[in-house]
Each structure stands twice: as C-alpha cells, then as structure tokens.
Amino acid sequence: MNKVKIKNIYISKINLIKKYNQSYFDNNTSLVSDEEYDNLKKEILKLEKNYTFLNSKDSPSKSVGFKPSKNFQKSVHKIPMLSLGNVFSEEDLINFEKKIINYLAIKNGLEIFYSAEPKIDGISASLTYKNGKFYKGLSRGDGKEGEDITENLKTIKDIPKKILNKDFPEEIDIRGEVFIQNSDFKILNEKFANPRNAASGSLRQKNPEETKKIPLKFIAYTFGYEKGLMANNQSDFLKKLNKWGFKTNPMNKLISGVKNLMANYHEIEKKRPYIDFDIDGIVYKVNDFVMQKRLGNIANAPRWAVAHKFSSNKAVSKILDIEIQIGRTGALTPVAKIKPINIGGVIVSNATLHNEDEINRKDIRIGDTAVIERAGDVIPHILSIDKQKRLKNSKKFIFPKNCPSCGSKTIKEFNKVTKKVDAVRRCSSEGYYCDKISIEKLKHFVSKEAFNIDGFGKKIVENFWELKLIKFPQDIFKLNYERIEKLEGWGKLSVQNLKYSINQKKKITLDRFIYSLGIRHIGLENAKLLSKHYITFSKFKNLSMQNDYEDLVNIDGIGETQVNSIKNFFSNETNINILNELEKILAIKDALQNSDDGILKNKTFLVTGKLSGVSRAEIKSLIEENSGKTISSVSKKLNFLIIGDKPTKRKVDYAKELKIKIIDQSEFLKMLNKTS
Numbered sequence: 001m002n003k004v005k006i007k008n009i010y011i012s013k014i015n016l017i018k019k020y021n022q023s024y025f026d027n028n029t030s031l032v033s034d035e036e037y038d039n040l041k042k043e044i045l046k047l048e049k050n051y052t053f054l055n056s057k058d059s060p061s062k063s064v065g066f067k068p069s070k071n072f073q074k075s076v077h078k079i080p081m082l083s084l085g086n087v088f089s090e091e092d093l094i095n096f097e098k099k100i101i102n103y104l105a106i107k108n109g110l111e112i113f114y115s116a117e118p119k120i121d122g123i124s125a126s127l128t129y130k131n132g133k134f135y136k137g138l139s140r141g142d143g144k145e146g147e148d149i150t151e152n153l154k155t156i157k158d159i160p161k162k163i164l165n166k167d168f169p170e171e172i173d174i175r176g177e178v179f180i181q182n183s184d185f186k187i188l189n190e191k192f193a194n195p196r197n198a199a200s201g202s203l204r205q206k207n208p209e210e211t212k213k214i215p216l217k218f219i220a221y222t223f224g225y226e227k228g229l230m231a232n233n234q235s236d237f238l239k240k241l242n243k244w245g246f247k248t249n250p251m252n253k254l255i256s257g258v259k260n261l262m263a264n265y266h267e268i269e270k271k272r273p274y275i276d277f278d279i280d281g282i283v284y285k286v287n288d289f290v291m292q293k294r295l296g297n298i299a300n301a302p303r304w305a306v307a308h309k310f311s312s313n314k315a316v317s318k319i320l321d322i323e324i325q326i327g328r329t330g331a332l333t334p335v336a337k338i339k340p341i342n343i344g345g346v347i348v349s350n351a352t353l354h355n356e357d358e359i360n361r362k363d364i365r366i367g368d369t370a371v372i373e374r375a376g377d378v379i380p381h382i383l384s385i386d387k388q389k390r391l392k393n394s395k396k397f398i399f400p401k402n403c404p405s406c407g408s409k410t411i412k413e414f415n416k417v418t419k420k421v422d423a424v425r426r427c428s429s430e431g432y433y434c435d436k437i438s439i440e441k442l443k444h445f446v447s448k449e450a451f452n453i454d455g456f457g458k459k460i461v462e463n464f465w466e467l468k469l470i471k472f473p474q475d476i477f478k479l480n481y482e483r484i485e486k487l488e489g490w491g492k493l494s495v496q497n498l499k500y501s502i503n504q505k506k507k508i509t510l511d512r513f514i515y516s517l518g519i520r521h522i523g524l525e526n527a528k529l530l531s532k533h534y535i536t537f538s539k540f541k542n543l544s545m546q547n548d549y550e551d552l553v554n555i556d557g558i559g560e561t562q563v564n565s566i567k568n569f570f571s572n573e574t575n576i577n578i579l580n581e582l583e584k585i586l587a588i589k590d591a592l593q594n595s596d597d598g599i600l601k602n603k604t605f606l607v608t609g610k611l612s613g614v615s616r617a618e619i620k621s622l623i624e625e626n627s628g629k630t631i632s633s634v635s636k637k638l639n640f641l642i643i644g645d646k647p648t649k650r651k652v653d654y655a656k657e658l659k660i661k662i663i664d665q666s667e668f669l670k671m672l673n674k675t676s
C-alpha cells in the first residue's frame with residue numbers, strides 16, 4: 001500500500017473515533033459497543049506504530065482533554081482560580097525564593113516555611129459551601145468562569161455534602177483535584193487514553209448516574225472566596241480540611257530551605273512510580289497567610305506559590321528539516337521537524353531550536369540525530385546532537401538573512417538596557433506589512449487573554465486570512481457572514497454563534513484592549529499598568545498625538561525598553577489607523593480607578609533609600625490601594641518624599657529646596673494608621 005492510501009485509511013478511522021467521542025461526551029450516547037470501540041482504538045494505535053508518519057491530534061494516543069461540553073451552565077468564580085508558575089531546577093527554585101525575600105524585604109536569616117504538596121494531575125474543581133451545605137461545584141474553566149458540574153460532583157464520595165463543625169466558615173469555596181486512581185483506571189476498560197482524561201470525561205457526563213459509575217476521588221488543597229475562615233497558615237488550613245471531612249494529600253509536608261525542598265522533591269520523585277495516582281510535580285506554597293496576602297499575584301499566578309515539575313522524558317530521533325516560524329513580534333524561531341517519536345506517551349514531531357545563536361552554539365544541522373526532551377506542557381527541545389552519527393555531506397545551517405514571509409531584511413537588535421546584541425533575529429518590517437506577522441497579531445488579538453472571542457481560534461484566523469476575509473483587527477467586526485455561511489464546514493447556526501461571540505466582545509476593558517494590540521514588551525502586566533495610568537482609551541491614544549512619551553516613564557514598572565516599543569508602535573501609520581477604526585466599533589471601558597476616596601487621596605509619594613521590612617513594590621501597592629500615587633522623580637508635583645536608609649542626597653536636597661514634606665517609614669505607616 002502506498003503512503004497516501006494508508007493515510008486515508010488512518011484519517012477515516014480517526015474521524016470515526018472522533019464522532020464516537022463527541023456523541024459520548026456531548027450527548028452521552030455510545031454509538032457502538034465497547035468492544036467495537038476498543039477494536040477501532042487498537043487499529044489506530046497499530047497503524048501509528050507501523051507507520052510513524054501518521055499523526056493526528058484526535059488520536060487516542062494523545063492525551064488531549066475534551067472540549068467543554070455544551071451541557072453545562074457557566075458560572076463565575078467569586079475569586080478566580082489561578083494557575084501556577086513552574087520551576088524545573090534548584091537554580092529556578094533559588095530564584096523563586098529570592099524574589100519572595102526581595103518582595104517582602106526579609107532580612108538575613110528569617111526562614112520561609114512552605115507547604116510542599118505533591119501536584120496531582122487531575123481536574124481542579126471549586127466547591128462552594130454555604131452554612132455547612134455543599135451548594136455549588138464548578139470546574140476551573142478559564143479560571144474566571146467555570147462549568148456548573150454540581151450534580152456530578154455530588155456523586156463523589158470524598159466530597160462532604162454537609163459539614164457540621166463549629167469552626168467551618170459561613171461561606172467558603174473549597175478547591176481541590178478530582179482524579180482517578182491508577183488501579184481503578186486499569187479495571188475501567190473505558191474509552192480514555194489516561195486517568196486524567198477519564199476523570200475529565202466522566203465529570204462532564206450529562207447524566208450524573210454515569211459519573212457515579214466511575215470511582216472519582218477528591219483531594220482538597222486550597223480555598224477561594226471565604227467568610228469566617230479561621231486559619232493563619234496553609235498547614236493549619238490543611239489540618240482543618242481533614243477535620244471537616246475532606247481528604248488531603250498524605251504526602252503534604254511543611255518544609256523550609258531550598259536544600260530541604262530539593263531533598264523532599266527527590267524522595268517523592270523516587271516514590272512516584274509506586275503511588276496510585278499521577279503526580280507531575282510538587283506545589284510549594286508560602287505557608288503564612290499574611291505573607292501570601294502581601295505577596296499577591298502576578299497576572300494569573302500567585303507570587304507565593306510555584307509548581308516544581310518532575311524531570312522530563314527524553315528520546316532520540318532524526319532532524320528531518322529546520323523550519324523558520326515567524327512570531328507576532330517578528331521573531332524568527334527555528335523549529336526542528338523530527339521523525340515522529342513517542343516521548344512519555346505523546347507523539348512529538350516538532351522541537352523548538354529557540355534562536356539562531358542556539359543553532360550555532362550546538363551546530364545543529366538537518367539530518368542530525370538528536371536527543372529530544374519533553375518536560376511537562378513545555379514545547380519539546382533539542383538537548384544534544386550526536387555528532388558521531390552525522391552524515392558526511394551535512395552542511396552548516398545558514399539562518400535566513402531575509403524574512404521568509406515578506407522578504408524584509410532580518411536583524412538582530414542591540415538591546416540598550418542589557419547592552420548586548422539580541423540572540424533573536426527578527427523581521428525588520430513594521431506594522432502589518434509582513435503577512436506572517438499579521439496573522440500572528442490577529443491570533444493574539446482574538447486570544448484568551450485579549451478579546452477572547454469564543455470559537456475564533458488560530459485555525460479560523462488562518463483560514464479567514466487565506467480567504468482575505470480579514471487583514472486587520474477591525475475586519476473581525478465587519479465579517480462578511482453571508483460568504484462564511486457558504487464555506488465548507490460552516491452553516492447557519494455556526495455563523496450565528498460566531499456573530500454572537502464577536503458582537504459580545506465589542507465591550508472590552510482598557511487593559512485587555514491594550515494587551516490585544518500586541519505591542520512588543522507590553523504583556524498583561526504592563527497593559528494593566530498602562531490602563532491604570534491612562535484610565536480612558538482616548539488618553540492612551542493621545543499619547544501618539546502629543547508625542548508626550550515622558551509621562552510614560554512616570555509609570556512604575558514601565559522602563560526604557562517598553563517606552564521605545566510604545567513609541568515605535570505609535571509611529572506606525574497602520575497602527576494609528578487600526579486604533580481609529582477600532583474606536584468606532586468598540587466600547588472600551590475606562591479602567592477602574594482604585595477607590596479614589598482612600599486615606600492618601602490626591603497625595604503623591606516617592607521613596608528614596610532602603611526601607612526596612614518592606615520592599616519598594618509593596619510600598620507602591622500600599623500607596624495605590626489607599627488612592628495615593630507614586631511618581632518617579634522629585635518635582636513640584638511631589639507631596640511626600642519617604643526616606644529610608646542611605647537616601648539619594650540629590651533627591652533629598654532638591655525636595656528640601658521645593659519645600660516638599662520629607663518623612664520616614666514609620667511616619668508613612670502612621671499615615672495609613674499602621675505602625676511599623
């Protein structure tokens with residue numbers, strides 16, 4: 001049989017299993033007997049084993065999750081369900097702790113205790129209890145809004161339905177992981193690739209009776225909204241969870257010091273194959289709740305917790321080709337196309353090569369045999385090259401000097417801040433000149449953290465672009481729906497849904513809007529800072545007219561790199577045109593100002609010198625929470641100069657000259673009715 005024929009057979013089998021899965025998950029109907037289903041699955045796996053070029057994202061060999069079913073109502077989490085940052089090494093872990101020490105301005109010697117909790121690889125859920133009664137249960141969803149899966153969660157024995165303890169809070173969201181034990185999974189003979197999928201699939205059954213048949217377990221580990229919780233730290237909270245009837249992980253430990261965290265990590269990694277549920281790392285949480293609160297969150301992950309992932313899986317394969325992908329910011333990323341290989345249960349056919357320097361440093365060439373590493377959900381990368389196996393006629397890989405998409409020159413920029421030449425080579429075109437960059441910008445525009453248009457994924461962006469239905473962001477709001485309805489794969493209903501999702505997103509907050517523009521170096525955090533500073537869209541847009549970029553420097557957290565990038569953005573006519581067009585279509589909501597009647601209302605502050613027991617970042621948050629403002633230089637606009645240890649003499653002298661009030665840390669804290 002030739003390759004095409006085999007592929008066709010494979011695809012028809014994949015389509016069939018996809019149909020069965022959809023019916024099973026969305027309509028709770030099995031279209032075939034279990035035996036027939038299992039045979040089909042076996043046939044697909046056999047084909048993949050014999051012909052390694054076969055690869056489909058819908059294959060049962062892939063551990064993909066299932067799309068949220070349409071069967072459930074959505075509901076907002078009172079407090080968002082955050083995700084966690086990752087660390088992979090001792091060095092990463094040292095840095096994690098350093099950041100905490102700096103943020104909290106902890107003096108030498110004070111130990112930070114962490115609750116070290118093995119990270120179960122299941123499905124997280126949030127259970128709301130009111131007056132001791134299990135009231136509502138939500139899936140994580142996008143972190144802000146989840147699916148109401150109360151009835152299914154009620155079938156889980158580990159979830160208490162009524163809690164009578166006196167110290168149980170009046171209201172609380174108990175959060176934890178729903179999972180299946182490996183031993184239970186083995187005897188399930190169900191249609192799932194792994195225990196995680198089985199847990200996810202069964203939680204999303206339309207009929208709770210079906211969920212009941214699967215032995216789901218629940219382990220509790222944190223809380224969301226609470227009213228009346230009496231616990232000072234995570235380890236106390238875990239103990240209370242037990243007392244209230246929840247299961248917690250028996251391997252949770254209270255540990256201080258990176259060395260001890262590493263020892264615990266290695267110990268648990270060794271035990272990993274013998275534990276009856278899948279864990280993919282260890283979560284470390286700063287134990288003390290006061291510290292947690294002070295540390296707060298960055299974007300959608302807490303500063304006070306991190307996941308230490310277990311080491312990866314490795315495999316050897318051949319580099320078939322090196323492709324250059326072009327990103328939203330013009331960065332050229334080389335990607336190795338490798339002979340598909342199974343690494344820890346996932347078929348890998350791409351590995352990132354990071355950038356030009358990386359290729360040169362490792363002298364990576366097409367045809368080379370390489371060790372490929374896959375760690376967690378991170379994109380696989382090349383660890384090393386086996387030069388012994390290198391073909392005689394192999395040639396050094398020459399990185400393109402022109403953009404493969406638009407032909408513009410590619411450049412390596414000089415970073416004025418680090419005073420180094422960038423490792424990344426970029427397409428030098430601006431705005432929407434380069435097609436590939438434009439497509440990536442549009443993908444970013446509709447993405448989850450930006451406009452978050454339901455059902456408008458990357459594939460649709462590519463497809464609509466090819467068909468010339470979209471070129472600029474504003475085109476998304478002026479789609480020719482009649483034409484789309486006639487396209488293959490579309491119908492009246494799906495077009496109606498798309499139209500609805502797009503129209504719904506015409507209202508947007510300023511920070512999301514700024515982020516969606518995809519200005520280089522302006523990620524979520526910086527977009528928030530800009531939105532907080534400018535409050536209204538028109539003030540933000542005016543930046544370009546007044547050429548008043550100096551004001552930007554006053555925003556704490558925005559540096560020279562960001563200012564240059566914003567300048568660059570506004571100097572491009574296409575970008576200005578896009579802003580004007582979008583302004584006509586959208587309702588951009590003003591940023592919420594911090595309650596502007598706080599104790600520090602209309603007061604401006606500047607800190608000079610080292611403070612004791614608090615970092616600059618924390619002082620800034622404190623000022624802003626109380627409606628004050630921080631500015632970055634001494635000027636007539638300044639009301640208070642807060643001086644710490646070894647202040648800058650120039651600043652103090654100038655402040656005296658301008659008759660600005662100079663205060664020390666304890667005077668500042670007194671203003672807030674806090675004592676140091």
Ligand code: IVH
Nearest residue numbers: 082083084117118119120124221222283302
């Ligand atoms: S705490 C803000 N604790 O890991 C803290 N999460 O990447 C976030 N997880 O969605 C959650 N075990 O599904 C926490 N002991 C544990 C956990 C844990 C597993 C999962 C959870 C979450 C993901 C974060």
